[in-house]
Amino acid sequence: MTEFAAILLGTVLVNNYVLVQFLGLCPFMGVSNKLESAIGMAGATTFVLTLASICSYLVYTWILSPLELEYLRTIAFIMVIAVVVQFAKMFIEKTSPLLYRVLGVFLPLITTNCAVLGVALQNTNKGYNFWQSSLYGFGAAVGFSLVLILFSAMRERLAAADVPLPFQGAAIGMITAGLMSLAFMGFAGLI
Amino acid sequence: MQMLLDQPVLAAVLALGTLALIFGGVLGFASVRFKVEGDPIVEQLDSLLPQTQCGQCGYPGCRPYAEKIAEGDVINKCPPGGQATVDAIAQLLGVEAPTLDAGDAANAEVKRVAFIREDECIGCTKCIQACPMDAILGAAKQMHTVIAEECTGCDLCVEPCPVDCIDMVPIATTLATWHWQKPKPAGLIASDRDHQAA
Numbered sequence: 001m002t003e004f005a006a007i008l009l010g011t012v013l014v015n016n017y018v019l020v021q022f023l024g025l026c027p028f029m030g031v032s033n034k035l036e037s038a039i040g041m042a043g044a045t046t047f048v049l050t051l052a053s054i055c056s057y058l059v060y061t062w063i064l065s066p067l068e069l070e071y072l073r074t075i076a077f078i079m080v081i082a083v084v085v086q087f088a089k090m091f092i093e094k095t096s097p098l099l100y101r102v103l104g105v106f107l108p109l110i111t112t113n114c115a116v117l118g119v120a121l122q123n124t125n126k127g128y129n130f131w132q133s134s135l136y137g138f139g140a141a142v143g144f145s146l147v148l149i150l151f152s153a154m155r156e157r158l159a160a161a162d163v164p165l166p167f168q169g170a171a172i173g174m175i176t177a178g179l180m181s182l183a184f185m186g187f188a189g190l191i
Numbered sequence: 192m193q194m195l196l197d198q199p200v201l202a203a204v205l206a207l208g209t210l211a212l213i214f215g216g217v218l219g220f221a222s223v224r225f226k227v228e229g230d231p232i233v234e235q236l237d238s239l240l241p242q243t244q245c246g247q248c249g250y251p252g253c254r255p256y257a258e259k260i261a262e263g264d265v266i267n268k269c270p271p272g273g274q275a276t277v278d279a280i281a282q283l284l285g286v287e288a289p290t291l292d293a294g295d296a297a298n299a300e301v302k303r304v305a306f307i308r309e310d311e312c313i314g315c316t317k318c319i320q321a322c323p324m325d326a327i328l329g330a331a332k333q334m335h336t337v338i339a340e341e342c343t344g345c346d347l348c349v350e351p352c353p354v355d356c357i358d359m360v361p362i363a364t365t366l367a368t369w370h371w372q373k374p375k376p377a378g379l380i381a382s383d384r385d386h387q388a389a
Binding site for chain 1: 195196199202203206207209210211214217218221222225226227231232235
Protein backbone atom coordinates (compact mmCIF):
# COMPACT_ATOMS: atom_id res chain seq x y z
CA MET A 1 0.00 0.00 0.00
CA THR A 2 2.81 2.40 0.93
CA GLU A 3 4.47 1.47 -2.34
CA PHE A 4 1.38 2.46 -4.34
CA ALA A 5 1.08 5.73 -2.45
CA ALA A 6 4.74 6.40 -3.18
CA ILE A 7 4.24 5.79 -6.91
CA LEU A 8 1.21 8.08 -6.99
CA LEU A 9 2.85 10.86 -5.00
CA GLY A 10 6.06 10.46 -6.94
CA THR A 11 4.44 10.83 -10.36
CA VAL A 12 1.97 13.56 -9.44
CA LEU A 13 4.28 15.87 -7.53
CA VAL A 14 7.92 14.82 -7.20
CA ASN A 15 8.62 13.61 -10.72
CA ASN A 16 5.84 15.56 -12.38
CA TYR A 17 5.99 14.76 -16.08
CA VAL A 18 5.55 18.30 -17.30
CA LEU A 19 7.34 20.50 -14.80
CA VAL A 20 10.13 18.23 -13.59
CA GLN A 21 10.78 15.82 -16.45
CA PHE A 22 9.75 18.32 -19.16
CA LEU A 23 7.73 15.84 -21.16
CA GLY A 24 4.42 16.73 -22.80
CA LEU A 25 5.18 20.43 -23.06
CA CYS A 26 3.37 20.85 -26.37
CA PRO A 27 -0.20 20.44 -25.04
CA PHE A 28 0.92 22.18 -21.84
CA MET A 29 1.55 25.39 -23.78
CA GLY A 30 -0.95 24.77 -26.57
CA VAL A 31 -4.16 23.92 -24.75
CA SER A 32 -3.81 26.09 -21.67
CA ASN A 33 -5.40 29.24 -23.08
CA LYS A 34 -8.81 28.48 -21.66
CA LEU A 35 -9.65 26.71 -18.44
CA GLU A 36 -12.55 24.89 -20.06
CA SER A 37 -10.54 23.31 -22.85
CA ALA A 38 -7.69 22.60 -20.42
CA ILE A 39 -10.06 20.58 -18.24
CA GLY A 40 -11.27 18.69 -21.31
CA MET A 41 -7.73 18.04 -22.45
CA ALA A 42 -6.79 16.91 -18.94
CA GLY A 43 -9.67 14.43 -18.93
CA ALA A 44 -8.81 13.09 -22.37
CA THR A 45 -5.13 12.76 -21.52
CA THR A 46 -5.89 10.99 -18.25
CA PHE A 47 -8.04 8.51 -20.11
CA VAL A 48 -5.48 7.94 -22.86
CA LEU A 49 -2.43 7.83 -20.61
CA THR A 50 -3.88 5.29 -18.19
CA LEU A 51 -5.21 3.10 -20.97
CA ALA A 52 -2.00 3.39 -22.99
CA SER A 53 0.21 2.40 -20.07
CA ILE A 54 -2.00 -0.62 -19.36
CA CYS A 55 -2.06 -1.67 -23.03
CA SER A 56 1.65 -1.16 -23.54
CA TYR A 57 2.36 -3.17 -20.40
CA LEU A 58 0.25 -6.03 -21.75
CA VAL A 59 1.89 -5.89 -25.16
CA TYR A 60 5.33 -5.81 -23.62
CA THR A 61 4.75 -8.63 -21.14
CA TRP A 62 2.74 -11.00 -23.29
CA ILE A 63 4.09 -10.42 -26.78
CA LEU A 64 7.48 -8.74 -26.79
CA SER A 65 9.10 -10.38 -23.75
CA PRO A 66 8.30 -14.03 -24.58
CA LEU A 67 9.62 -13.55 -28.14
CA GLU A 68 12.71 -11.70 -26.89
CA LEU A 69 11.73 -8.68 -28.94
CA GLU A 70 12.25 -6.10 -26.21
CA TYR A 71 14.24 -3.95 -28.63
CA LEU A 72 11.04 -3.35 -30.62
CA ARG A 73 9.22 -1.81 -27.70
CA THR A 74 9.41 1.81 -28.92
CA ILE A 75 7.78 0.98 -32.25
CA ALA A 76 5.23 -1.26 -30.59
CA PHE A 77 4.36 1.38 -27.97
CA ILE A 78 3.93 4.06 -30.62
CA MET A 79 1.48 1.77 -32.38
CA VAL A 80 -0.38 1.07 -29.14
CA ILE A 81 -0.63 4.77 -28.32
CA ALA A 82 -1.84 5.70 -31.80
CA VAL A 83 -4.59 3.10 -31.57
CA VAL A 84 -5.65 4.15 -28.08
CA VAL A 85 -5.82 7.80 -29.11
CA GLN A 86 -7.79 7.02 -32.23
CA PHE A 87 -10.17 4.90 -30.20
CA ALA A 88 -10.58 7.65 -27.60
CA LYS A 89 -11.28 10.12 -30.39
CA MET A 90 -14.08 7.99 -31.82
CA PHE A 91 -15.46 7.37 -28.35
CA ILE A 92 -15.55 11.08 -27.46
CA GLU A 93 -16.99 12.05 -30.84
CA LYS A 94 -19.87 9.69 -30.19
CA THR A 95 -20.52 10.38 -26.53
CA SER A 96 -19.77 14.10 -26.18
CA PRO A 97 -19.93 16.23 -29.35
CA LEU A 98 -19.25 19.39 -27.36
CA LEU A 99 -16.08 17.98 -25.85
CA TYR A 100 -15.14 16.71 -29.29
CA ARG A 101 -15.56 20.20 -30.69
CA VAL A 102 -13.26 21.56 -28.01
CA LEU A 103 -10.73 18.74 -28.22
CA GLY A 104 -11.03 17.74 -31.87
CA VAL A 105 -7.86 19.57 -32.81
CA PHE A 106 -5.97 18.47 -29.74
CA LEU A 107 -6.73 14.76 -29.59
CA PRO A 108 -4.22 13.90 -32.32
CA LEU A 109 -1.80 15.97 -30.26
CA ILE A 110 -1.99 13.33 -27.54
CA THR A 111 -0.60 10.81 -30.02
CA THR A 112 2.61 12.75 -30.21
CA ASN A 113 2.52 13.71 -26.55
CA CYS A 114 5.89 12.42 -25.47
CA ALA A 115 4.63 12.01 -21.91
CA VAL A 116 2.53 9.07 -23.10
CA LEU A 117 5.45 7.29 -24.71
CA GLY A 118 7.64 8.34 -21.80
CA VAL A 119 5.32 6.67 -19.28
CA ALA A 120 5.21 3.46 -21.31
CA LEU A 121 8.99 3.30 -21.58
CA GLN A 122 9.55 4.21 -17.94
CA ASN A 123 7.21 1.40 -16.91
CA THR A 124 9.40 -1.17 -18.65
CA ASN A 125 12.62 0.48 -17.44
CA LYS A 126 11.47 0.31 -13.85
CA GLY A 127 10.18 -3.25 -14.29
CA TYR A 128 6.76 -2.46 -12.85
CA ASN A 129 4.06 -5.11 -12.64
CA PHE A 130 0.53 -4.65 -13.99
CA TRP A 131 -0.95 -2.68 -11.09
CA GLN A 132 2.15 -0.58 -10.64
CA SER A 133 2.17 0.26 -14.36
CA SER A 134 -1.48 1.27 -14.37
CA LEU A 135 -0.99 3.40 -11.29
CA TYR A 136 2.15 4.95 -12.70
CA GLY A 137 0.28 5.90 -15.88
CA PHE A 138 -2.66 7.23 -13.91
CA GLY A 139 -0.42 9.19 -11.56
CA ALA A 140 1.46 10.74 -14.47
CA ALA A 141 -1.87 11.73 -16.01
CA VAL A 142 -3.12 13.25 -12.76
CA GLY A 143 0.11 15.21 -12.47
CA PHE A 144 -0.25 16.41 -16.05
CA SER A 145 -3.88 17.38 -15.48
CA LEU A 146 -3.09 19.20 -12.25
CA VAL A 147 -0.36 21.27 -13.84
CA LEU A 148 -2.31 21.94 -17.03
CA ILE A 149 -5.38 23.16 -15.15
CA LEU A 150 -3.37 25.28 -12.73
CA PHE A 151 -1.45 26.80 -15.61
CA SER A 152 -4.53 27.54 -17.72
CA ALA A 153 -6.19 29.25 -14.76
CA MET A 154 -3.11 31.42 -14.45
CA ARG A 155 -3.07 32.19 -18.15
CA GLU A 156 -6.69 33.31 -18.01
CA ARG A 157 -5.70 35.79 -15.34
CA LEU A 158 -2.63 36.79 -17.36
CA ALA A 159 -4.77 37.53 -20.40
CA ALA A 160 -6.42 40.36 -18.51
CA ALA A 161 -3.28 41.48 -16.69
CA ASP A 162 -1.32 44.56 -17.65
CA VAL A 163 1.81 42.85 -18.95
CA PRO A 164 4.70 45.02 -20.21
CA LEU A 165 4.90 44.96 -23.98
CA PRO A 166 8.12 42.90 -24.38
CA PHE A 167 6.72 40.18 -22.14
CA GLN A 168 3.31 39.89 -23.72
CA GLY A 169 2.18 36.70 -25.33
CA ALA A 170 4.20 33.52 -25.17
CA ALA A 171 7.02 35.15 -23.20
CA ILE A 172 5.05 35.65 -20.01
CA GLY A 173 3.57 32.16 -20.47
CA MET A 174 7.04 30.64 -20.60
CA ILE A 175 8.18 32.63 -17.58
CA THR A 176 5.13 31.50 -15.64
CA ALA A 177 5.80 27.90 -16.61
CA GLY A 178 9.39 28.27 -15.49
CA LEU A 179 8.35 29.64 -12.11
CA MET A 180 5.86 26.79 -11.70
CA SER A 181 8.62 24.37 -12.56
CA LEU A 182 10.85 25.89 -9.88
CA ALA A 183 8.03 25.53 -7.40
CA PHE A 184 7.56 21.87 -8.29
CA MET A 185 11.29 21.23 -7.92
CA GLY A 186 10.64 22.00 -4.27
CA PHE A 187 8.87 18.68 -3.94
CA ALA A 188 12.14 16.83 -4.53
CA GLY A 189 13.03 14.76 -1.52
CA LEU A 190 9.39 14.46 -0.42
CA ILE A 191 9.63 10.68 -0.74
CA MET B 192 7.65 -21.03 -30.00
CA GLN B 193 11.21 -22.34 -30.17
CA MET B 194 11.17 -21.89 -33.93
CA LEU B 195 10.24 -18.22 -33.51
CA LEU B 196 13.05 -17.72 -31.02
CA ASP B 197 15.50 -19.19 -33.53
CA GLN B 198 14.26 -16.81 -36.22
CA PRO B 199 14.31 -13.37 -34.61
CA VAL B 200 13.55 -11.51 -37.84
CA LEU B 201 10.55 -13.68 -38.60
CA ALA B 202 9.41 -13.33 -35.00
CA ALA B 203 9.68 -9.53 -35.19
CA VAL B 204 7.76 -9.29 -38.44
CA LEU B 205 5.09 -11.70 -37.21
CA ALA B 206 4.69 -10.02 -33.84
CA LEU B 207 4.34 -6.49 -35.21
CA GLY B 208 2.19 -7.69 -38.10
CA THR B 209 -0.18 -9.51 -35.76
CA LEU B 210 -0.34 -6.52 -33.45
CA ALA B 211 -1.14 -4.22 -36.36
CA LEU B 212 -3.85 -6.60 -37.57
CA ILE B 213 -5.47 -6.77 -34.12
CA PHE B 214 -5.35 -2.99 -33.71
CA GLY B 215 -6.75 -2.47 -37.19
CA GLY B 216 -9.61 -4.79 -36.32
CA VAL B 217 -10.33 -2.92 -33.09
CA LEU B 218 -10.37 0.43 -34.87
CA GLY B 219 -12.51 -0.93 -37.67
CA PHE B 220 -15.01 -2.21 -35.15
CA ALA B 221 -14.95 1.09 -33.26
CA SER B 222 -15.55 3.13 -36.40
CA VAL B 223 -18.72 1.13 -37.04
CA ARG B 224 -19.82 1.00 -33.40
CA PHE B 225 -19.24 4.70 -32.70
CA LYS B 226 -20.43 6.01 -36.03
CA VAL B 227 -21.78 9.56 -35.67
CA GLU B 228 -24.96 10.37 -37.54
CA GLY B 229 -25.58 13.92 -38.57
CA ASP B 230 -23.50 16.89 -37.68
CA PRO B 231 -24.01 17.88 -34.04
CA ILE B 232 -22.39 21.24 -34.69
CA VAL B 233 -25.47 22.36 -36.63
CA GLU B 234 -27.59 22.01 -33.47
CA GLN B 235 -25.18 24.15 -31.51
CA LEU B 236 -24.99 26.81 -34.22
CA ASP B 237 -28.77 26.84 -34.48
CA SER B 238 -29.08 27.38 -30.74
CA LEU B 239 -26.78 30.40 -30.96
CA LEU B 240 -28.74 32.09 -33.74
CA PRO B 241 -31.58 34.35 -32.54
CA GLN B 242 -34.38 32.24 -34.08
CA THR B 243 -36.07 35.26 -35.58
CA GLN B 244 -36.27 33.38 -38.89
CA CYS B 245 -35.98 36.75 -40.60
CA GLY B 246 -34.09 35.52 -43.64
CA GLN B 247 -31.72 38.48 -43.81
CA CYS B 248 -28.80 36.12 -44.13
CA GLY B 249 -30.18 35.02 -47.48
CA TYR B 250 -31.34 31.63 -46.24
CA PRO B 251 -34.93 30.75 -45.38
CA GLY B 252 -34.47 30.73 -41.63
CA CYS B 253 -32.01 30.21 -38.83
CA ARG B 254 -31.53 26.48 -39.13
CA PRO B 255 -30.70 26.57 -42.87
CA TYR B 256 -28.17 29.28 -42.09
CA ALA B 257 -26.72 27.13 -39.30
CA GLU B 258 -26.31 24.29 -41.81
CA LYS B 259 -24.62 26.63 -44.26
CA ILE B 260 -22.24 27.86 -41.57
CA ALA B 261 -21.36 24.27 -40.81
CA GLU B 262 -20.52 23.87 -44.49
CA GLY B 263 -18.24 26.87 -44.34
CA ASP B 264 -20.34 29.96 -45.03
CA VAL B 265 -19.28 33.23 -43.41
CA ILE B 266 -20.65 33.72 -39.92
CA ASN B 267 -21.44 37.46 -39.95
CA LYS B 268 -24.70 37.51 -41.88
CA CYS B 269 -27.10 37.77 -38.97
CA PRO B 270 -28.12 41.40 -38.22
CA PRO B 271 -30.78 40.54 -35.61
CA GLY B 272 -28.22 38.61 -33.60
CA GLY B 273 -25.77 41.46 -33.83
CA GLN B 274 -22.10 41.34 -33.05
CA ALA B 275 -22.78 39.25 -29.94
CA THR B 276 -24.01 36.36 -32.07
CA VAL B 277 -21.07 36.66 -34.44
CA ASP B 278 -18.72 36.52 -31.45
CA ALA B 279 -20.50 33.53 -29.95
CA ILE B 280 -20.34 31.59 -33.21
CA ALA B 281 -16.68 32.51 -33.66
CA GLN B 282 -16.06 31.26 -30.12
CA LEU B 283 -17.82 27.97 -30.87
CA LEU B 284 -15.98 27.41 -34.14
CA GLY B 285 -12.67 28.63 -32.77
CA VAL B 286 -12.18 31.25 -35.48
CA GLU B 287 -11.54 34.94 -35.31
CA ALA B 288 -14.74 36.96 -35.07
CA PRO B 289 -15.38 39.09 -38.16
CA THR B 290 -17.38 42.27 -37.81
CA LEU B 291 -21.08 42.04 -38.47
CA ASP B 292 -22.11 42.39 -42.09
CA ALA B 293 -25.45 44.14 -41.67
CA GLY B 294 -26.17 44.36 -45.39
CA ASP B 295 -28.11 47.26 -46.91
CA ALA B 296 -30.50 47.35 -44.00
CA ALA B 297 -28.00 49.00 -41.71
CA ASN B 298 -25.11 50.08 -43.82
CA ALA B 299 -25.27 53.26 -41.84
CA GLU B 300 -23.36 52.94 -38.58
CA VAL B 301 -26.41 53.97 -36.59
CA LYS B 302 -28.93 51.45 -35.36
CA ARG B 303 -32.36 51.85 -36.91
CA VAL B 304 -35.83 51.00 -35.69
CA ALA B 305 -39.17 50.78 -37.43
CA PHE B 306 -41.58 53.65 -36.84
CA ILE B 307 -45.28 53.47 -37.76
CA ARG B 308 -46.93 56.72 -38.78
CA GLU B 309 -49.93 56.06 -36.67
CA ASP B 310 -52.46 58.37 -38.32
CA GLU B 311 -51.93 56.53 -41.61
CA CYS B 312 -52.10 53.02 -40.13
CA ILE B 313 -55.27 51.17 -41.13
CA GLY B 314 -54.87 48.38 -38.58
CA CYS B 315 -54.38 45.52 -41.03
CA THR B 316 -52.04 43.53 -38.67
CA LYS B 317 -49.85 42.49 -41.62
CA CYS B 318 -46.73 44.00 -40.11
CA ILE B 319 -47.46 42.24 -36.81
CA GLN B 320 -47.39 38.90 -38.59
CA ALA B 321 -44.20 39.81 -40.39
CA CYS B 322 -42.31 40.89 -37.30
CA PRO B 323 -39.96 38.12 -36.14
CA MET B 324 -39.37 39.81 -32.79
CA ASP B 325 -43.02 40.43 -31.76
CA ALA B 326 -42.02 44.05 -31.50
CA ILE B 327 -45.22 45.47 -33.05
CA LEU B 328 -48.22 45.99 -30.85
CA GLY B 329 -51.78 46.41 -32.08
CA ALA B 330 -55.02 44.71 -33.03
CA ALA B 331 -57.26 44.52 -36.10
CA LYS B 332 -58.66 47.92 -37.08
CA GLN B 333 -56.64 49.53 -34.30
CA MET B 334 -53.54 51.48 -35.06
CA HIS B 335 -50.26 49.66 -34.41
CA THR B 336 -47.07 50.80 -32.87
CA VAL B 337 -43.51 49.53 -32.55
CA ILE B 338 -41.81 48.73 -29.27
CA ALA B 339 -38.55 50.43 -30.08
CA GLU B 340 -36.49 48.41 -27.61
CA GLU B 341 -37.57 45.12 -29.14
CA CYS B 342 -37.07 46.21 -32.75
CA THR B 343 -33.90 44.89 -34.37
CA GLY B 344 -34.27 47.08 -37.47
CA CYS B 345 -34.69 44.10 -39.78
CA ASP B 346 -36.95 45.86 -42.34
CA LEU B 347 -39.27 42.87 -42.63
CA CYS B 348 -42.36 44.89 -41.70
CA VAL B 349 -41.83 47.55 -44.35
CA GLU B 350 -42.64 45.33 -47.30
CA PRO B 351 -46.03 43.93 -46.19
CA CYS B 352 -47.52 47.31 -45.20
CA PRO B 353 -50.29 48.12 -47.75
CA VAL B 354 -50.24 51.86 -47.03
CA ASP B 355 -46.47 52.27 -46.65
CA CYS B 356 -46.77 53.93 -43.31
CA ILE B 357 -43.65 52.32 -41.79
CA ASP B 358 -40.38 54.23 -41.77
CA MET B 359 -37.01 52.98 -40.69
CA VAL B 360 -35.67 55.78 -38.54
CA PRO B 361 -32.12 55.94 -37.27
CA ILE B 362 -31.87 56.31 -33.53
CA ALA B 363 -30.27 59.63 -32.86
CA THR B 364 -27.72 59.65 -30.10
CA THR B 365 -29.02 61.75 -27.26
CA LEU B 366 -27.65 62.56 -23.87
CA ALA B 367 -29.76 59.73 -22.50
CA THR B 368 -28.49 57.10 -24.94
CA TRP B 369 -24.89 58.17 -25.39
CA HIS B 370 -22.33 55.94 -23.74
CA TRP B 371 -18.60 55.54 -23.68
CA GLN B 372 -17.07 53.40 -26.35
CA LYS B 373 -16.43 49.94 -25.10
CA PRO B 374 -12.76 49.25 -24.42
CA LYS B 375 -10.96 47.04 -26.89
CA PRO B 376 -10.83 43.43 -25.78
CA ALA B 377 -7.61 42.63 -23.98
CA GLY B 378 -5.22 40.86 -26.34
CA LEU B 379 -5.04 37.24 -25.30
CA ILE B 380 -1.57 35.88 -24.81
CA ALA B 381 -0.12 33.97 -27.66
CA SER B 382 -1.61 30.78 -28.88
CA ASP B 383 -1.04 28.56 -31.87
CA ARG B 384 -4.02 30.22 -33.51
CA ASP B 385 -2.31 33.59 -33.70
CA HIS B 386 0.51 32.09 -35.66
CA GLN B 387 -1.85 30.35 -38.04
CA ALA B 388 -3.61 33.63 -38.68
CA ALA B 389 -0.39 35.47 -39.30
